[in-house]
Structures are given as C-alpha cells and as structure tokens.
Amino acid sequence: MLLSLIRAIRAFRDYQRNVAELSQLSDRELADIGLDRSDIPRVASGHYNG
Incomplete structure (x- = not known):
C-alpha cells in the first residue's frame, strides 16, 4: 500500500x-513536434497517440 502511494506521488510529480x-x-516549437497546447496534458501523462 505504501509503495503504491509512493509510486503515485512520483508519477504525479513526473x-x-x-x-x-x-x-x-512556444506554439511554433510545439507545432514543429506535431503538438498544440491542448495536447500537453495527454503527452505529459503518456496517453498521447498522435
């Protein structure tokens, strides 16, 4: 249980x-890598399938 909590905290910090x-x-830099601002949360969480 404690290990799960520690992992969750680390994942949230990441x-x-x-x-x-x-x-x-910048918006230009994001566009250069095929992203826009609305993609940031999904990319950051590892759930982006662009």
Whole structure:
C-alpha cells in the first residue's frame, strides 16, 4: 500500500514536470513536434497517440 502511494506521488510529480516543460515551449516549437497546447496534458501523462 505504501509503495503504491509512493509510486503515485512520483508519477504525479513526473506529470507536473512534463507539463511545466512542455508549457514553456512556444506554439511554433510545439507545432514543429506535431503538438498544440491542448495536447500537453495527454503527452505529459503518456496517453498521447498522435
């Protein structure tokens, strides 16, 4: 149980870090990699199938 909680916290921190990093990119930079701002949450969570 404790291990599951630790994993969930780590996953959430990774998600937050990924969102923060992707959010710093300009719209042009996102477009260059085939993304737009609405894709950021899915990409950050690993659920993007672009």
